[in-house]
Amino acid sequence: MLPVTGxxxxxxxxxxxxxxxxxxxxxxxxxxxxxxxxxxxxxxxxSVPVSGFGYYELQRMDTVDTDWQTIxxxxxxxxASFRDYEARVGILSxxxxxxxxxxxxxxxxxxx
Numbered sequence: 001m002l003p004v005t006g007x008x009x010x011x012x013x014x015x016x017x018x019x020x021x022x023x024x025x026x027x028x029x030x031x032x033x034x035x036x037x038x039x040x041x042x043x044x045x046x047s048v049p050v051s052g053f054g055y056y057e058l059q060r061m062d063t064v065d066t067d068w069q070t071i072x073x074x075x076x077x078x079x080a081s082f083r084d085y086e087a088r089v090g091i092l093s094x095x096x097x098x099x100x101x102x103x104x105x106x107x108x109x110x111x112x
Contacts, residue, residue: 003098003099003110007097007111012037014033014036016032036084039058039097041080054099055074057100058095060087060094061094094112095112
């Protein structure tokens with residue numbers, strides 16, 4: 001499998017509304033967004049048949065758990081993004097991605 005290119009991590013936020021309005025809480029303690037990481041890469045072209053493509057494998061590692069953990073296997077060759085809502089808040093996370101063919105032969109990992 002060829003290396004996955006264009007891999008990037010973008011810090012993102014999803015707006016939250018309607019939380020704690022009836023609780024009598026101090027508004028400064030009510031969240032107004034959920035932070036997450038959007039991971040994106042250059043997908044395999046849909047105009048060219050993808051022979052033998054199995055899946056993209058995405059892994060995460062942080063400074064608490066220093067073993068790489070697979071967090072996604074995407075079987076669509078045109079899939080080009082993933083939202084990671086489960087990364088630890090305030091902890092540096094690293095990511096890497098690779099393509100794997102239908103016979104489980106993996107391409108090289110991307111840079112982290």
